[in-house]
Structure formats: structure tokens, C-alpha cells
Amino acid sequence: MTQLLEMIKFDQLVSMRDRGLAYGHGVFETMEVYEGELPHWPRHWKRLSTGCRRLGLPTPNGEELYGALINNIPLAGRFVLKLIITAGDSHRGYASPSIMKPRYLMATQTWPEYPVTHAEKGVTVRICETCLPFDPLLAGIKHLNRLHQVLARNEWNDKKVVEGLMLDPKNRVIEGTMSNLFWVEKDKLYTPDLSLCGVSGIMRERIIEWCKSERLSVHLGEITPGKLLESDGLFICNSIIGIWPVNCLDNHKMPIPNLVRILLKAQRKGTV
Amino acid sequence: MTQLLEMIKFDQLVSMRDRGLAYGHGVFETMEVYEGELPHWPRHWKRLSTGCRRLGLPTPNGEELYGALINNIPLAGRFVLKLIITAGDSHRGYASPSIMKPRYLMATQTWPEYPVTHAEKGVTVRICETCLPFDPLLAGIKHLNRLHQVLARNEWNDKKVVEGLMLDPKNRVIEGTMSNLFWVEKDKLYTPDLSLCGVSGIMRERIIEWCKSERLSVHLGEITPGKLLESDGLFICNSIIGIWPVNCLDNHKMPIPNLVRILLKAQRKGTV
Numbered sequence: 001m002t003q004l005l006e007m008i009k010f011d012q013l014v015s016m017r018d019r020g021l022a023y024g025h026g027v028f029e030t031m032e033v034y035e036g037e038l039p040h041w042p043r044h045w046k047r048l049s050t051g052c053r054r055l056g057l058p059t060p061n062g063e064e065l066y067g068a069l070i071n072n073i074p075l076a077g078r079f080v081l082k083l084i085i086t087a088g089d090s091h092r093g094y095a096s097p098s099i100m101k102p103r104y105l106m107a108t109q110t111w112p113e114y115p116v117t118h119a120e121k122g123v124t125v126r127i128c129e130t131c132l133p134f135d136p137l138l139a140g141i142k143h144l145n146r147l148h149q150v151l152a153r154n155e156w157n158d159k160k161v162v163e164g165l166m167l168d169p170k171n172r173v174i175e176g177t178m179s180n181l182f183w184v185e186k187d188k189l190y191t192p193d194l195s196l197c198g199v200s201g202i203m204r205e206r207i208i209e210w211c212k213s214e215r216l217s218v219h220l221g222e223i224t225p226g227k228l229l230e231s232d233g234l235f236i237c238n239s240i241i242g243i244w245p246v247n248c249l250d251n252h253k254m255p256i257p258n259l260v261r262i263l264l265k266a267q268r269k270g271t272v
Numbered sequence: 273m274t275q276l277l278e279m280i281k282f283d284q285l286v287s288m289r290d291r292g293l294a295y296g297h298g299v300f301e302t303m304e305v306y307e308g309e310l311p312h313w314p315r316h317w318k319r320l321s322t323g324c325r326r327l328g329l330p331t332p333n334g335e336e337l338y339g340a341l342i343n344n345i346p347l348a349g350r351f352v353l354k355l356i357i358t359a360g361d362s363h364r365g366y367a368s369p370s371i372m373k374p375r376y377l378m379a380t381q382t383w384p385e386y387p388v389t390h391a392e393k394g395v396t397v398r399i400c401e402t403c404l405p406f407d408p409l410l411a412g413i414k415h416l417n418r419l420h421q422v423l424a425r426n427e428w429n430d431k432k433v434v435e436g437l438m439l440d441p442k443n444r445v446i447e448g449t450m451s452n453l454f455w456v457e458k459d460k461l462y463t464p465d466l467s468l469c470g471v472s473g474i475m476r477e478r479i480i481e482w483c484k485s486e487r488l489s490v491h492l493g494e495i496t497p498g499k500l501l502e503s504d505g506l507f508i509c510n511s512i513i514g515i516w517p518v519n520c521l522d523n524h525k526m527p528i529p530n531l532v533r534i535l536l537k538a539q540r541k542g543t544v
Contacts, residue, residue, distance in 0.1 A: 012287060013285040013286065013287055014285065014286055014287075014293060015284060015285055015286075016354065016356055016377050016378075016379050017379075018293070019422070020293055021286060021290070021292055021293045021356070021358075021416070022300075022356070022416070022418070023296075023416065023417075023418035023419065023421070023422050024295075024296035024416055024417050024418060024419055025418075025419065025422050028294075030364070055419065055422070055423070056422075056423070056426050080364065082288065082364065084288055084293070084294070086293075087422075092302070092352065092354065092381060093425070093450065094418065094421045094422045094424075094425035094426075094449050094450060095425045095426060096422070096425075096426050105288045106288075107288050107289075109364060130409060131409075133405035133406055133407045134405055134406070134441065135405045137402060137403075137420070137423060138419060143419060144293070144294070144295065144296055144419075145295075145296050145417035145418075145419045146294070146295035146296060146297075146366065146417075147295065147296055147297065147327065147410060147415060147416075147417045148409075149295070149366045150291070150295050150297050150327070150328075150359075150366045150368070151327070151328070151409060152366075153365070153366035153367045153368075154328050154366075154367060154368050169406065177366050178365065178366060
């Protein structure tokens with residue numbers, strides 16, 4: 001393990017020369033830490049390495065990286081781990097240096113205690129005005145260019161509103177600022193296609209796979225805000241919040257369909 | 273001046289909690305330093321403060337910021353000054369903190385010595401495959417989300433190619449990865465409209481104003497790569513390179529029109 005730690009070192013600080021700060025040239029993951037382990041590491045690793053490839057960063061050895069992370073997280077309890085990999089330092093200019101030396105940064109935080117009613121009774125969500133541009137080159141991965149999410153999240157201050165949904169330029173709902181989205185129509189579960197914009201969430205993936213294992217079909221769908229209001233219900237999800245049904249969307253009361261209750265039950269059991 | 277310096281302090285390093293690193297929540301400027309002054313400060317300041325407003329950063333006092341910069345640059349010689357303003361530190365999550373404390377970072381570098389032939393005889397330029405997405409919210413300002421420029425610039429390695437032009441999703445040429453673009457058609461000067469994507473360059477602005485003062489008209493235009501190859505000529509520009517005519521575009525020889533020679537002469541005289 002000492003050997004692994006010597007290979008991947010975590011920095012604490014970066015300068016102006018770091019391409020993560022200068023250009024957002026890097027990727028990140030926000031992961032659950034539980035009893036000294038990263039229970040969903042293979043999925044995070046897959047997205048992380050896809051992101052590195054897409055942005056031209058040398059992909060680290062997954063096992064080494066996992067070892068280095070494990071050596072730096074608490075042995076007991078539940079935490080949030082944020083990992084950033086930047087393209088490292090370079091001179092002025094957008095061109096990557098011929099030998100790129102990625103920089104690794106990590107930090108753990110206590111697991112946030114959200115009100116249990118969020119999962120049990122649902123949350124209030126709004127529709128944002130800030131749109132996600134069509135951007136197939138960057139779609140799916142979790143890169144450091146997050147200004148659209150920042151602008152969308154700063155549209156509201158009301159603490160009762162826990163999330164904002166973002167649209168694409170064709171008025172289709174894609175995701176929340178920090179979460180993915182599913183909705184139900186006639187007992188069928190749908191989630192937006194993320195090939196043109198959006199982040200391919202780990203919790204979204206886990207839900208899709210759990211549904212498949214339970215022979216519940218999930219469809220990629222398109223939906224406008226108007227149709228979403230007329231749907232049988234929706235929920236948002238991410239690795240930290242889990243699944244939160246939406247009971248109020250843009251000031252309209254929304255039902256919580258049975259399909260979502262089944263998912264919530266599976267989440268409580270820890271099977272999703 | 274000591275008083276001013278106490279108000280705006282420049283940091284050297286940032287942590288993972290800095291929103292500039294975490295999300296690209298910030299703006300930057302790359303400026304000419306000449307004999308202890310920033311000759312084009314008012315224009316840089318205008319773009320910088322527009323960027324701060326657009327991204328929800330408190331706008332610093334322009335005079336204070338200028339004073340603080342001037343106190344940290346060499347008194348003699350020519351340099352490049354890079355200034356980054358980030359939204360400062362925050363907890364996890366895209367929401368800006370209720371009290372935002374922006375972070376200022378600056379660094380000076382020696383002025384780059386480009387071959388004089390670049391301005392006199394022109395340069396080789398290519399067309400990039402990486403497109404700029406339509407993004408009116410972020411268009412014009414110089415923010416820290418620069419992955420498209422990074423991906424475009426990393427498309428080529430050939431040192432003879434000095435710049436790559438980027439298209440919008442409708443196949444219109446918008447700008448270079450690090451420069452703006454002008455072209456000539458029938459003795460008229462054109463530059464792309466930047467309201468949907470692109471950075472509103474300081475040199476581009478200076479050229480437009482110089483032309484107006486000389487009663488040479490400049491038009492906002494649209495052009496495809498194919499039409500650009502058929503044009504009477506083009507040039508790229510930014511605050512550091514000045515004006516470079518393009519003598520070769522995507523392996524096609526390009527003429528240097530008289531209008532561009534007039535501009536180059538004005539640049540040599542220092543009147544643009």
C-alpha cells in the first residue's frame with residue numbers, strides 16, 4: 001500500500017498554472033465512503049476514466065488510484081469523498097503540455113443529514129431558466145466546466161426548493177443542477193437521453209440496472225416541462241441524496257406513483 | 273497605494289473549495305504590461321466587470337483593482353499579465369455562498385517573442401473539428417470554462433500551424449482558439465457576430481474602433497469555412513499577438529488584401 005501511495009499523491013493546493021483552475025481541464029467525482037470503502041467505485045471509475053480519455057488526460061491505473069483513495073479515507077462511518085483530477089500545470093496557452101502530469105486532489109466531508117421526509121414525502125423542485133447547451137463532446141462526463149449548473153442553481157434562494165431542473169435548447173427537461181431525473185407515465189419509467197447534454201449519473205445508472213434486474217423496463221424519453229407536469233410523477237437522484245420523489249414542481253402538486261414507492265423501498269433496503 | 277493593496281490581495285494558491293477550480297466559477301484577462309502600465313486597462317476592465325456581473329460575482333472597484341495590479345507589475349519592460357478572479361471558497365454544491373469573497377490571482381510573464389514574419393508574411397491556420405456550442409449566457413465574456421478551446425487546440429501538433437478556427441453548430445466560423453477573426457470580401461472588412469458564442473476580444477474591439485475612426489466600415493458577418501477559403505483574405509488577432517494575416521488556411525494559400533496591409537501598418541505605428 002505504501003508503494004501505491006507513493007505513485008499517486010494528493011495535492012492540497014493549485015496555482016494559476018494548473019489547467020483545472022485556468023481552463024476547467026479536469027474531471028471530478030463525488031462518492032460515498034462507507035466503513036472505509038467506496039461501495040460504488042467501479043461505476044465512478046468508469047466515468048472518471050471515460051472523462052480522462054475524452055479530455056486527453058492520461059488515465060491513471062484504476063487499482064492504484066483506488067488504493068491511494070482507500071488509504072486516505074476514514075475507516076469507519078459514512079462520508080462524502082470528492083476527487084478532482086486536473087490536467088496539471090502548463091505554460092500559458094490552451095495546448096496541453098507534451099508530457100502531462102495530472103494532479104490529484106481529494107477531500108472527505110461528513111455525510112449530509114437530509115430530512116427523512118425528502119425521501120418519504122417528496123421535495124419541491126423548480127424549472128430553471130438557465131439552459132444546458134447542446135454539447136455532445138462533453139455530454140455524460142463530469143468535467144470541471146460547471147458554469148451552467150452554477151448559474152441555474154443561483155436562480156433561486158428559497159430553501160424550500162431543493163433542486164432546479166434544466167432544459168436543453170429544444171425545451172426538453174434533461175436533469176437537475178446536481179441530480180438526474182426519472183418520470184413515470186402509464187406505469188412506465190423514463191429518463192432523459194444524455195447524449196447531447198447532461199451528466200451520466202451513477203445513481204441513475206444504478207436505478208436503471210436495478211430496474212432491469214427486477215424486469216421493470218426503463219426507457220430513454222423526451223419530455224417538455226408542460227408534459228412533465230401532466231406526468232404520473234417524477235423523482236430526482238444522485239449518489240449522495242439517493243432518490244427523492246418530487247411532490248411539487250413549479251408550484252404544482254405532483255403525485256408519487258407506485259413505481260417510485262417500489263424504488264424507495266428498494267433504496268431503504270439498500271438493494272438499488 | 274498601500275491602502276489599496278490592503279483591500280485587494282492577490283493569492284498564489286487555491287484549494288478544492290475554490291469555485292474557480294471546482295466549477296470554473298470566475299473570469300480572467302490576459303493583458304499587456306508596458307513600462308509599468310496597463311495600456312488597455314479600460315477595455316479589459318469593462319469585459320472583466322461584465323463577466324463578474326454575468327456570473328454573479330461582486331464587481332470589484334475598478335480603480336482599486338487597477339491600483340493593486342499596478343503595484344505588482346514590473347516598472348520597466350513589456351510583459352504579459354494574467355489576472356484571474358474566482359468566486360472564492362464555498363462548501364460543496366453549486367449555490368454561491370450568501371457572502372461571496374472573490375479571490376484574486378495574478379502572474380506576470382515575459383512578453384513572448386513571436387517571429388516577425390507572422391505579422392509581415394502571415395501564418396498557417398487550420399479549421400478545427402471541435403465546435404463552440406451556442407451559449408448566449410456565457411458568450412462574449414472570458415470565463416474559466418474553456419474546455420472547448422482546450423479540445424480544439426489539442427487537435428493538432430504541427431508547429432507550423434499557429435491557430436485553429438472554431439465553428440458554431442451551424443457551420444459558421446466564429447473565432448480562433450485564442451484569437452478573434454476578421455476577413456475581407458470586396459474591400460469590406462467583416463468579423464463574426466459573437467452574441468451566441470465566442471469571446472469578445474480586446475484587440476478585435478480596438479480594430480473595430482480604429483476602423484471607425486478611419487472611416488473604414490467593419491461589418492458583423494456570417495461565413496462558412498468554404499466561403500472563407502474563397503474570401504479575399506483574413507487575419508487573426510488578440511492582445512498579445514496583435515494582428516497576424518493568414519497566408520494558408522487548411523492547406524489553401526490565401527492572399528493578404530490591401531485592407532489588412534493598412535491595418536498592419538497602423539499596428540506597426542502603434543495607432544490601432
